[in-house]
Amino acid sequence: MYDLCVIGGGINGVGVARDAAGRGLKVLLLEKGDLGGCTSSNSSKMIHGGLRYLEFYEFGLVRKSLGERETMMRIAPQIVSPLRFCIPHRNAVRPAWMVRAGLFIYDHLTRMNLLPKSEIINLSRHPFGQALKVKSGIGFAYSDCRVDDARLVILNAMDAKFHGAHIRVQIPVTGMTAVDGHWDIETPKEKFKAKMVINATGPYAHQFLEANGLVQRETPHLRLVQGSHIVVPKLYDGDHSYMIQCLDKRVVFIWPFENDFTLIGTTETAYNGDPKDACITQAEIDYLCGVVNSEFEKQITKDNIIWSYSGVRPLFDNGEEKDARKVTRDYKLLLDDHNGAKILNIFGGKLTTYRPLAEEVVDMLNSHFPQMTGAWTADKELPIIDFKFEFNDKTLHHFISREWARSIDDVLWRRTKWGVHLSPENQNILKQNFDRLLAEELENEEDFIY
Template identity: 40%
Template sequence: MADADILDLLIIGGGVNGAGVARDAAGRGLKVALLEAGDIGGATSSASSKLVHGGLRYLEFREFALVRKALAEREVILRNAPHISRPMPFLLPLEPHLRPRWMIGLGLFLYDHLARRREVPGSRAVELQKDAAGPAFARHLRRAFRYWDGWIDDSRLVILNARDAADRGALIAPRDPVTAARRTDFGWEVETASGRRVAARRLLNCAGPWAGEVAGRLMGLADAPRLSLVQGGHIVTRKLNRTADAWMLQQPDGRIIFVIPWEGEFSLIGTTETPVDSPDAPKLTEAEEAYLLAAVNRSLAKPLSGADIVHRFAGIRPLVLEEGKGARETTRDWQLVPHAGQQAMTVVGGKITTYRLLAEAVLKQLFPETKRWTHNAPLPGGDVPRLGGTARADFDQWLMQLKLNHNLYDPAIVTRMAHLWGTEADGMLSAGLGANMGGLFEAELQHMRDREWATTAEDVLWRRTKMGLHMDAAGQAKVRAFFGGPA
């Protein structure tokens, strides 16, 4: 095989870690390919709680370095992706018989000061009876803390990293699972289900919950990492949050449940931590649903029932196996497993907030001669004009001007598109959106098909957008017909 046909790096797995490494590597001038068995970001990385956070609860386990790292990276993400992320206030109601007020206050003081903070305010105490959010809570909850973290569209984060990687020359190949991988004189050669053959000097296993299987069965390596597979389940209801605040609810078993404003009309409730044996076909169980309902009902003035649930989803988190620890105590930091003498590495663990740092760590080991560049590099659509304020203030100013520039459109349409496509929405609006497909426009469907690897209605309705929550059956049928499925 000619040297020109051999890539520098081949990545197996198109979740946030694989897409982040592909983007960073391509931007360093490396020849890169990313192979994914399903949709880009179609598994764990689109089934998270959609938070960019330091991990307040990790302070309880003295994970200070991880929290500091994540808090600093929260600022980077909010700055570089203002269209798909935003600062979000969180209410933490005090349960006197659980974690005491002084402990939570101390934890929040550390949380506010462990890393430089520009994009989000600091925390403060709240009297719920005097706060607009208060009527949603049960009467026994009187005091709370309000602190700040970030929210992000997890699926779009993965797609935009893959997009940027492709724009910089990387090969992105979804829905083409690797069927064989073998060592060669120069590194590795893999074959996929479509018959594609790809050769590379180094192989990176970013298969998430399937990383152990890929390392052992496909790559034939005996030092595959041991994983603890944990299912995180979520339910979606009509909006519970009376204000823009998310809620962080303490549970008697020591766990935390989030109730997050989502898509304007809904609340996202999660997550569970259920050990599972297989990463395939995650599905919220009846026991998990009951747990989430009971958990949130402890704090609600008006309890929920199963009839209030409008959507359910679950994802599998691959945690680094730590003997003697349960899922709650297991670290969310990553582990890089270099397979000695094999020109290969497996990545396990990590969290969405620190995906970019993980990519830098991988490339520092594999290609130490290359230089970092992503710290101040906006993701596609995130290059709004910087006016010297916070990223959110600058985005809001840009959005106001976008509405003025396209005042023939309903402002709600412009706003929705701005939060999906960022600055790329301007070109779509200027060129014309085409037919209304029941809530999404033809130009948007074409963009997702041509630039974002969408091939099914599911890709569009539940990952690249969340319009499956908003569109009626007729609109969803139009989207399916666009992609060649049954109306």
């Protein structure tokens, strides 16, 4: 019997599995698809404080996020790196004093700021103004960080496994029953037993509880919001980014991606379908292209789009706010008892704060597992992969046997971003090689180290 079964292999799930396994618990993680295959790999790929949340007085969340930004720079330097942003001033959207005040607070909310502070820049003289249509006037520069979100998930999973957790992918949970103070967990392949369950299913959190008859009166609801991004050929030279203030009061980020491209996003629209089916709409394409074309000298159309992706964010919904921009990005943890069997549900959250969320989840288990050791993840670096990813069988075998890849899309878009670099013909050749190696591995599946 496992101490803990974590259901969901997104960033919160693998974060909890890593933390709990490192404290000595016997942990199983079950993911119905690929690790990070839904929301976690379809983010804006930033570790940031959330400058725009200050406008909605989310000071506590911003302070926590800024502190975690510094932590992530220490423990994941191979995938988290500083990025300088330019905000071209648009007085019709927000007055300059408001932006300056927000940046001043942003600079000082964290105790130890490892990044350069904000500054006012002259767009006609500063290199950041060269790519813009309007090169006159002022702008604001500030710093945050970018991250490879999908690899952040994988590194957490690898470290969880290193500490003894069993990680299983392509295994959906089909039923859960509370029996004598523990959970009997059913999947199409086998059954498991666990003393406690963590519901880390992200946008499926409420749906998962409904499917298993576990919704209680106090169970909160989630608001699902689709955020879409597009990737186009490089719009400008330089390794800086832009935060564009839009007339609808939203912001769109534009930043370098994979050396030869520019990433643009995000949108924010209500979503009601299955999160795995999220797909960019024509309206979202028009919106993002319109933002670029209103601000940059280089113009784009939908024909310039190399890749697009959409993720569904589960926002904790207290029912009080209609505007999705104003709904908190913080999280709520709820521990439920079902005939003596405990399940801890995670509602909401954001990529930047996954680690303290996981730490808080495991801290809540102290009374149930008094043998646990203390919190540790803030001071321990994530694994460094000393392996060169090349287009060969050795790399593909690594992804299959060490990183849980089970389809070519897992490789092209999550373990790497080869998908934006390879032609359809070369992607197909890679797929044939991957499928061959996967079949060989599955013949010896009993040798897999989960």
